[in-house]
Amino acid sequence: MLSRYTSFQHLLQVYDNISARYAFKAEYLSQYRLWKKKLRVKLADITGLNQMTFSELKPEVLETEKMDDYKRIKMIIQTEPAVLMPFYILLPDDLQEGEERAAVIAPHGHDSGGKYAVAGRSDIPGVNRVIEKYNYDYGIQLVKKGYIVFCPDARGFGERREIIKQGDEGEDILSSSCHELNNLAIALGQSLTGMFVWDLMRLLDYAETCQYVDSTRIAVCGFSGGGLQALWLAVMDQRVKAAIVAGYFHGFKDTIFQSNMCSCNFVPQLWRYCDMGDLGAMIAPRPLMIKSGSKDKLNGNSGLANVYSQLEIVRSAYKLMNAEGNLYHHVFNGGHIWNGDRVDEFLKSAFS
Known part of the structure; x- marks a missing residue:
């Protein structure tokens, strides 16, 4: 039998020696504001967000379909030169002409077919299975509560897979090319996370032009990898008035370092500067809901204790801002799935 000589324990020690240089430690509001400004600049740098190229959106309607109790519009916008993002807009049936409604941007995670699962495309083979497995159609759940919902790839x-992972037969549509994209991005001084956030910021730009969207009431809501996107968008864009991060809130060391190693999670040098709780602390005092499954293996080896350790960092920031009532942690009895309990209640409170 071959011996195994790994570097893992050494890298864990390196993590302890260099991590969280910009950890949240503020005791006064002035310190908090300075810390947030400084960390946001650093995050824009290491994600490559400040390298993205602005372009005209050039929005185009591709198709419109009337569903049972909502309308589904497929659109495409340009987020960078020659970089196109397709998305669905879900409009409630009772939306009146001239009315402005609260809107939710609903990014997806893995094993979703991109926007298809969130937008409830159970007619697509493979997507129907993951909708049932993860309760993945939270875009449909939200539009049925009266919100305008944007479901992007x-x-x-989804339709933005690179050549190496394209194909729509069987389960192929559920695959992704995030690993290949992040490798390319890192070699260019960028990151997939930065690309995610930039594209969602451009979608926000478009949403603000929609006559039926109340631009003062736009939230972001995502599960799993969609939770990653929701968290980062709320951190980097103050236009997000409320955020729901589901199935993605835990310490980096106990989870991403040791088990959840998908490339989507990796930003160059991120762990040198902060932990996930520090990212959450940057959202204060805006309403933030964190949803955790009690049996979710992605919480890490220590389970909910890993979540609570990061939540305390966030809670300290909200307490400093005298906004503890804007931070909600919903723990439900279940695994790695979307749980919609209390979401409508949270959004109504956030937008009131």
Whole structure:
């Protein structure tokens, strides 16, 4: 039998020696504001967000379909030169002409077919299975509560898969090319996370032009990898008035370092500067809901204890901002699935 000589324990020690240089430690509001400004600049740098190229959106309607109690519009916008993002807009049937409604941007995670699962495309083979498995159609759940919902494809997913992972037969549509894209991005001084956030910021730009969207009431809501996108968008864009991060809130060391190693999670040098709780702390005082399954293996080896350790960092920031009532942690009895309990209640409170 071959011996195994790994570097893992050494890298864990390296993590302890260099991590969280910009950890949240503020005791006064002035310190908090300075810390947030400084960390946001650093995050824009290491994600490559400040390298993205602005372009005209050039929105185009591709198709419109009337569903049972909502309308589904497929559109495409240009987020960078020659970089196109398709997305669905879900409009409630009771939306009146001239009315402005609260809107939710609903990014997806893995094993979703991109926007298809969130937008409830159970007619697509393979997508129907993951909708049932993960309760993945939260875009449909939200539009049925009266919200306007934007369901985009992230780069590397759905209709935006790169050549190496294209194909729509069987389960192929559920695959992604996030690994290949992040490798390319890192070699260019960028990151897939930066691309995700930039594209969602451009979608926000478009949403603000829609006559039926109340631009003062736009939230972001995502599960799993969609939770990653929701968290980062709320951190980097103050236009997001409320955020729901589901199935994606835990310490980096106990989870991403040791088990959840998908490329989507990796930003160059991120762990040198902050942990996930520090990212959450940057959202204060805006309403933030974190949803955790009690049996979700992606919480890490220590389970909910890993979540609570990061939540305390966030709670300290909200307490400093005298906004503890804007932070909600919903723990439900279940695994890695979307749980919609209390979401409508949270959004109504956030937008009131």
